[in-house]
Amino acid sequence: MKRGKVNIMTLGCSKNLVDSEMLLNQLDLNGFKVVHDSEEDDANIVILNTCGFIADAKEESVNTILNFADARKAGKLDKLLVMGCLSARYKDDLTKEIPEVDKFYGKFDFKEIIKDLNANFYEQKMYHRVKTTPAHFAYLKISEGCNRHCSFCAIPQFTGNHKSRDMESLVQEAKELADNGVKELLVIAQDLSYYGIDRYGESKLAELIDRLADVEGLEWIRLHYTYPSKFPMDVLRVMRERKNVAKYLDIPLQHITDKMLGMMRRKINKEETIQLIDKIREEVPGIALRTTFLVGHPGETDEDFQELKAFVQEYPFERMGVFAYSSEDDTYAFKMYKDDIPQEVKEARADELMEMQQAISARFSQQQIGKELRVLVDREEEDYFVARTEYDSPEVDCEVLIDKCNDIQVGNFYSVKINDATEFDLFATKI
Structure with missing residues (x-):
């Protein structure tokens, strides 16, 4: 099979995300063009990294598999592979129920996936990754x-x-x-x-x-x-x-x-x-x-x-x-x-x-209103720069919305003054 474009879609937690980043790196080393969670439909190989933790997560994973199974059946994909927690947990059942998937793998079957794509697994680069999070x-x-x-x-x-x-x-x-x-x-x-x-x-x-x-x-x-x-x-x-x-x-x-x-x-x-x-x-x-x-x-x-x-x-x-x-x-x-x-x-x-x-x-x-806090800027949006304090983790915790000004760069730390607050957002200006 030619070295095509691979889209790895990650469902579930940050631990799954690290697995996807490791696999992206292995494929990149082998000359594949790799993307992560791409909404474009130009990849000829899709790998789904699924979650099997609770009912809602399982349902999301199954629905995603079915969507891509339709694309595989219609000839829009050369390969559809499924890995991760749901796949490890229900491999036999899924194989019978969704035959459009080329293969279901366990959670840690990186080497088998690489081998099935006629590529080489670089053992010494096992923990190297193509990062999918912001650079900082x-x-x-x-x-x-x-x-x-x-x-x-x-x-x-x-x-x-x-x-x-x-x-x-x-x-x-x-x-x-x-x-x-x-x-x-x-x-x-x-x-x-x-x-x-x-x-x-x-x-x-x-x-x-x-x-x-x-x-x-x-x-x-x-x-x-x-x-x-x-x-x-x-x-x-x-x-x-x-x-x-x-x-x-x-x-x-x-x-x-x-x-x-x-x-x-x-x-x-x-x-x-x-x-x-x-x-x-x-x-x-x-x-x-x-x-x-x-x-x-x-x-x-x-x-x-x-x-x-x-x-x-x-x-x-x-x-x-x-x-x-x-x-x-x-x-x-x-x-x-x-x-x-x-x-x-x-x-x-x-x-x-x-x-x-x-x-x-x-x-x-x-209680944060009036305080000066050190924040890390995650991204820029239309009206604000979006940052986090030391007390907040990405995606699950509160955010700090900083008034737009010219001397702020994404990925840098700044001191800000908190002017207002809602349950889950703080509003600030750069000091």
């Missing part, structure tokens, strides 16, 4: 898989057990990214807390972040997806002492009542959770915490939900997301519990919690 920030995935086996989560089934990457290779990758203009590094994994235990016999997250903070050119290092049980407390010292480690932590709690935490197999209770949150705020003054809650899990009573609401009011989080439970094949909850809460109740609880969070976010935003 990048994701750094430090491990694969997860050892936690929460009741509601199917991810360990198709990612396998936790596998930490070698620290030296991560530091080297961070240096290369910084040399190419990356100023903000978003450190991601299914579970940051476990980093190093499988490879070094103990958690090495603090040491890794400390070493990344030494990389010249990195001005913000941001931590996503730490697990609360057996949280590596020594990372708090690094966050407090290193100026370029953002005072920001993503720590999904999922619930707060002892009963629900037990049923979810979270290996932590309410008292331990509160002690952890208090300790984090004490050790890293001014930190912004992002968390996620899951409502409508089997067994969640109205009393459980009321206790969760009370907790969110008493221990407000600067940033928060809420998911309604969906029953996932072959998970512990799927096998052991009856999915007994009506969908409308799940969604109503999720909406109610997010409505509460809107008020909390509005309070936090209002």
Whole structure:
């Protein structure tokens, strides 16, 4: 097959995005013209990197596959390949149901994909990437898989057990990214807390972040997806002492009542959770915490939900997301519990919690009015430059809308004065 144009479409999380960037690089090295998430229809090969996490994500992935399957059937594509979480999870079923797809792959079958495209896999360039994010920030995935086996989560089934990457290779990758203009590094994994235990016999997250903070050119290092049980407390010292480690932590709690935490197999209770949150705020003054809650899990009573609401009011989080439970094949909850809460109740609880969070976010935003903050400019729009503070991650958190002026460039840091605020946006002028 001729070296044509490949369009890789990424669905799902930033971890999937890193996988797509690695594959883009391998194809680029082999002489393919590569694009990412292109809306043009001039690619003769399409690779879909799918998500299989929850019902909505699965539906989006299936619909995307079906759309491109129609194009393949009509002869508009030479090849349609599907990889990622959904493909790994339901490979046999999908192969039978959607024969227009040339091949379905597992999550990590990069070498097989390259081979099937009659190309060479460059082992020594395995972690090199064609970046798809803006030039000034990048994701750094430090491990694969997860050892936690929460009741509601199917991810360990198709990612396998936790596998930490070698620290030296991560530091080297961070240096290369910084040399190419990356100023903000978003450190991601299914579970940051476990980093190093499988490879070094103990958690090495603090040491890794400390070493990344030494990389010249990195001005913000941001931590996503730490697990609360057996949280590596020594990372708090690094966050407090290193100026370029953002005072920001993503720590999904999922619930707060002892009963629900037990049923979810979270290996932590309410008292331990509160002690952890208090300790984090004490050790890293001014930190912004992002968390996620899951409502409508089997067994969640109205009393459980009321206790969760009370907790969110008493221990407000600067940033928060809420998911309604969906029953996932072959998970512990799927096998052991009856999915007994009506969908409308799940969604109503999720909406109610997010409505509460809107008020909390509005309070936090209002407190910023009159302050001078350092921001990183992500993009230019018609009326504003759009930036973020240290307390905000791309795409999921608040943005700062800066009045247009001539001496602002995308990808640079500036000091701004906050003039106004809504729940999820701050309005500012450059100082």
